[in-house]
Amino acid sequence: MFFFFVGGLEQQVRQVLKSGVGRCINCSSPADLVEYDKVLKLFFVPVWRWPGKEPLLYCNSCKFMFPQSFSPTVSDVLRCRFCDRVVEADFRYCPYCGSDL
Numbered sequence: 001m002f003f004f005f006v007g008g009l010e011q012q013v014r015q016v017l018k019s020g021v022g023r024c025i026n027c028s029s030p031a032d033l034v035e036y037d038k039v040l041k042l043f044f045v046p047v048w049r050w051p052g053k054e055p056l057l058y059c060n061s062c063k064f065m066f067p068q069s070f071s072p073t074v075s076d077v078l079r080c081r082f083c084d085r086v087v088e089a090d091f092r093y094c095p096y097c098g099s100d101l
């Protein structure tokens with residue numbers, strides 16, 4: 001008696017929260033912060049789906065998904081190149097010295 005199990009658990013991107021926030025630990029392309037669903041597939045048909053707990057980083061180039069804490073650039077923050085203070089990544093001007101970022 002042969003038994004073939006052709007099901008599997010997959011992670012599918014539900015929504016991109018922020019793009020280009022990290023770097024892929026696999027191919028070092030820019031990775032997006034995403035919310036994802038875990039999908040149980042049986043005979044390639046999704047039979048069950050439930051949301052993942054934590055947002056993950058997802059690489060569009062190699063389709064690799066990994067926790068944000070794995071990304072080496074998470075601790076990298078944007079700094080003003082004039083006064084070297086930490087600024088928000090989407091600020092256009094430094095709030096400390098007013099320089100164009």
Ligand SMILES: [Zn+2]
Binds near residue numbers: 024025026029060064
């Ligand atoms: Zn990658």
Ligand SMILES: [Zn+2]
Binds near residue numbers: 082094096099
């Ligand atoms: Zn500054």
